[in-house]
């Protein structure tokens with residue numbers, strides 16, 4: 001399908017569900033072939049992407065496992081070609097306040113949320129630097145600034161991802177690759193509908209300037225813009241997409 005992103009190839013980690021699935025669908029609707037790395041099957045995402053006429057590849061990959069990520073990078077190249085857009089979306093949100101956060105909890109959170117994006121950036125660096133429109137887009141979180149107490153490891157891992165965004169932007173600029181992050185606040189997905197009460201959603205909406213729930217489309221639209229030529233002069237930015245709840 002013709003669009004702003006015709007003839008590009010994107011990797012979306014954690015693209016089987018939630019925000020990642022919508023990012024995959026949106027990028028495909030703009031003309032991009034999609035590869036998904038996820039620990040869960042991506043058949044629903046496959047159907048959405050193939051319905052747009054774009055090619056799709058997925059593999060079972062734990063983004064915290066260097067060997068799996070490197071094998072995946074080779075498989076994507078064989079299946080679709082060299083990658084132009086890397087969207088680091090896979091993450092976990094395990095809850096523990098500082099009192100209860102064990103070192104294992106901390107390391108596990110960082111392994112997926114911070115090591116994962118480092119490993120994928122390493123694995124696809126060779127592709128990105130040869131692309132005419134190379135993009136890295138990291139999905140971070142407004143929780144880095146709002147820091148709810150049970151988010152000790154999660155918010156810290158997103159801080160590490162913000163740091164990686166900053167240093168990668170400087171390191172890849174010489175290859176004309178832009179590196180940015182998108183920071184959602186509470187977005188309604190199957191996961192958050194299970195994890196969060198209706199009352200908490202309503203309370204969050206009341207605290208936002210814009211009085212509605214955040215949707216995966218709000219994040220996917222921002223990612224598509226950052227991936228497009230229209231955003232070619234934007235790098236090293238964290239775009240907060242939160243209906244106006246985060247004051248920073």
Ligand SMILES: NC(=O)c1ccc[n+]([C@@H]2O[C@H](COP(=O)([O-])OP(=O)(O)OC[C@H]3O[C@@H](n4cnc5c(N)ncnc54)[C@H](O)[C@@H]3O)[C@@H](O)[C@H]2O)c1
Nearest residue numbers: 014016017018019038039062063089090091141186187191
């Ligand atoms: N939903 C929100 O309210 C919200 C708010 C702020 C930030 N975010 C961020 O947005 C991104 C997506 O969140 P979501 O709500 O769609 O989450 P989700 O739980 O619905 O989806 C996450 C996906 O990542 C996959 N995944 C988990 N561990 C993995 C691993 N080790 N390797 C590969 N894949 C793995 C899961 O299988 C799943 O498909 C995350 O980075 C999250 O931190 C979400």
